[in-house]
Amino acid sequence: MALGQVRITIWAVVAVLLTSAAPSAASKGSSSSNVTIHRDSITHAADKYVREYWTADRIANIEHDPIAKEVAAIPADERARGAEFDGSAVLQSSIGRLFSTLVDEEDGSETDSSCTATLVTGKNKATIITAAHCMTNFGNVTFTKNNLWIPGFRDGAAPHGRFTVNTIVLSSLWEKGDFSRLSYDHAFLVLNPELDGRTAQQVLGKGQQVGFGRSLSPHRFQFGYPRYASQVPPNPPQSGLPAFVGERLAYCNGTMEHWISGQGLTGLSCAMGGGASGGPHIQDLDLKTGRGTIVAVNSLNDIAKVSGEDMDHLWGASVTDSSTERLFTIAEGIAPRLK
Template identity: 30%
Template sequence: MATISALLALCTACGSVTGNAESAGGSTGNTVPESSPVAHATTPGTTTGDTTVTPAPAPPAGLAVGALFSGDSHFCTASVIHSPAGNVVLTAAHCLSDGSGAEVREDLTFVPGYHDGAEPVGRWTVTETVIPAGWSSDSDPDLDFAFLIVHQDGNPASVESVAGANLLGHNRGFSHEVTVSGYPDSQDAPLVCHSTSSEFTTYQEQVACPGFTNGTSGGPWVTDVDPATGYGTVIGVIGGYQEGGDTADLSYSAYFDSDIQHLFDSIGSR
């Protein structure tokens, strides 16, 4: 069950709404349904026909992105961020709160690598939410990001140790080749889009990806992906302007600057 963090002067917690990642038109990137993240059994270093099988990264990189559930229904997307304790997950603030002093949504769980009903490393309970004060009080779209602290009952391991994690990036500029992932609330598998981000306003960025409708909010924008591991650096999440956009072809994100880094740093080793 989510608990509210009072974090410096920067963050408070409140509100509740479902995710929204319908966004406003433009040229499209290349979107494909993601294949199952569950690894097939192979023998490292063996050769089959013209294909050489090499050791896969462990844990599989596809597990770092997952679905955010309320009860039995997923409504937003989230992803694991590398942190000292390995318990931090990133999503959009509007997935947790509609701002203006409302309460934070409770009884949330995160399922890394969720795919067609499969939960490869189980469900992780959201035990704490970390939301910018500017979102909680004013629904500032330039602060539409939030962190979750998650744990699994009876399991001392961190979510990062079993699902892997991306790095958090800030002040990286606007133009990047990005991989955007999200779970439409009408589907049980994520969409994955490869596109290029660009500046929308001083504190907002945009990316053209078709099919990113309700439920994909909070989906990470990952750049500098290491081909050897599949992990990279998150520079945005679907949200921001119009809570992600009002058509399915163009999505937005608050620009990740020092505000998100300060919010992340306030978590410490939790």
């Protein structure tokens, strides 16, 4: 398996940079002891701009697989590899679609895109976890713009509000790294309050727990808002369904595997593709309460054998180590305020 075959699970691997086109007060990131802290929407003007930027039409026009003309049921033996999640409302509301604008560093062109992020219980009641590459591609020192999180996103609706991003916290080893540092592909984002002044946790309740220091259990669920279905094997039954064009929450579940290229990445045979990046790997999930423990976040697609057949897998960077816990501690200690 060559690294060239690996697909980071946003729509493409692109360099991103922050421009000054929007009235944003985003600051250049500060870096200390392998931690980068980047200020994003920190003014009322920036918050307002981002909210107005993400219109229903703009969201609908983000690139995705062609929508299926007929919605067919996914065969029972294929559902573990990907299906719409229609269970716990608590779980659905804790996971959301994360919208961003990517800027090509070569020609300056902009592309709207999306990932997945999850609310985690924190002291500031305003912290979500996602993949670092959703905010900045490795090897770059610039970030996405127009970052907006919509928890429980479904069919274009925002049933629990819309939250702009105040601060991004990630490892400087990712920011300055390459494919050899995929284990650092995670980030914590501090959210601004909703328009009524409530934090994300005040709106949604407790978030999910992050399994710092926890050992991995054999079984897990992986969630995301994929805009594409993976194509190995080709033409999977998930292609074009609402949960695989970014409109609804999708999931995979099964027995955890280790990525052949190491770096601590683990995952499942899973048909979720681009857009699922940053989605949580949850173990010990109670489907009645909607609570579980996040042990990794979706990072990349790559092929592995299943019963001798090539199958796309969705691998995730671990978030259980002490260096990730340090990032979280910094993030949950930030009280978001707009100027």
